[in-house]
Amino acid sequence: MKAVVTTGNGGYDRLEYRDVPVPVPGPGEVLLKVLAAGVNNTEINTRLGWYSSGVTTDTAATSDGPPEERADGGWNAATPFPLIQGTDCCGRVVQAAPDADQTLIGRRVLVRPCMRTRGFDHMDTVWMASDFDGAFAQYVKVPATEVFSVDCDWSDAELASVPCAYGTAENMLQRxxxxxxxxxxxxxxxxxxxxxxxxxxxxxxxxxxxxxxxGKMELLYELGASRCIARADDPEKVLGAGSIDLVVDNVAGDGFPGRLAVLRRGGRLVSSGAIAGPVVPLDMRELYLHDRQVIGTTAWDETVFPDLIGYVERGEIRPLVARTYPLHQIVTAQRDFLAKTHVGKFVLIPPGV
Structure with missing residues (x-):
């Protein structure tokens, strides 16, 4: 099959589009024909080794990649290169191991990429496309317990926009x-x-x-925003101190203090990313003197993904696909992604779909 293999930490030259063997499902696993695979920050971050404590800049600033392998550059320490990335997967089940649910064969499914293999009483995670091969390929094998059939009229590309982005967002709001x-x-x-x-x-x-x-505000109003402020604005100056109950901040960077200060007493800030830079200025007095909470989220809670499937099937959310690309154009897709001129998701389509 065709796949994009990431050979190590570094720049775009580490992405190789080539032939690899079709995976064989092991005990409890199913084989999916990949119909569409979304593009996320995390694939770029993992390739760059951005999760390493030695990296302190934003993703775009490190897009040429570090010159050496990062032992702590993945979600769970070292990334097992060579690796097929691709955290978002809409696929169709084509084969199931003898001990897996055979009724899944033929179904269109989404894969829950954040897997709590020790159960939901433990915070340990295993991530598709960071800890084992993902969806930037024609086929992928995954545990049968992590596939969820979806009954809706969304396209494959639209469904592939859901897992990582909506799972991360829903997890933050639930937590x-x-x-x-x-x-x-x-x-x-x-x-x-x-x-x-x-x-x-x-x-x-x-x-x-x-x-x-x-330039992106109009669409966000359509998605449900009551008000929009500019990216360059200081939220405390524009909205007023103590005016916000919850800040959802995946930006971090130099603007972090203003987003913390806008919270009311007892307010919460939740984060699962730091696209503008992971190292932030923090005045601890802004945190403890106002009884504010800062909540970090990576491990998805048990109800997150089943709830999302329900929202999709009941039409309570809408897909937002900015553009699709053939799988072999992954470098173009990632370059365009880092330009940040789009709204929504980029999605890769494997050959033969």
Whole structure:
């Protein structure tokens, strides 16, 4: 089969489009024909070794990659290169191991990429495309327990926009306990996770304020934002101190202090990323003197993915695909992704689909 193999930490030259063997499902696994695979920050970050403590800049600033392998550059320490990346997968089950559910064969499914292999009482995670081969290929094998059939009229590309972005967003909102009537600020609102968060927060009945560049505001209003502010704005100056119940911040960087200071006493800030840079200025007095909470999220809670499938099937959220590319154009897709001129998701389509 054709696949994009990431050979190690580094630049785009580490992405090789080549022939590899079709995977054989082991005990408890199913084989999927990949119909579409979304593009995410995490694939670029993993290739760059950005998760390493030795990297302190944003993804775009390190896009040429570090000159050496990063022993702590993946989600769970070292990345097992060579690796087929691709965290988002919409696929069709074509084969199941004898001990797996045979009724899955023929179904169109989404893969839950964040796997809690020790159970949901433990926070340990195993991630598709970071810890084992993912969906940037014509076929992928996954545990049968991590595939979820979906009954809807969305296209394959639209479904492939869901797993990582919407799973991350839903997990943040569940963990932070967002309630109807609360006021939430979403930074980086035009990206995959940001636009998903706007929809999912509005679905809960929250008042959503989206922070983005001016040219992207109109679409965010359509997605459910009540108000938009510019990316360059200081939220405390524009919205007022103590005016926000929850900040959903996957941007971090130099603007972090303003997003923390805008929270009311007892307010919460939840994060699962740091696209503008992982090292932030923090005045601890802004945290403890105002009884604020900062919540980090990586491991998805048990209800997150089944809930998302329900939202899709009931038409409670809408897909947001900015553009599709053939799989072999992954470098173009990632370059365009880092330009950050789009709203929503880029999706790769394998050959033969």
């Amino acid at each position: 932070a306990g967002l309630r109807a009537g609360e006021r939430v600020l979403v930074s980086g609102a035009s990206g995959g996770v940001g636009s998903a968060t706007v929809q999912l927060a509005a679905r809960r009945g929250a008042e959503v304020i989206a922070q983005t560049s001016p």
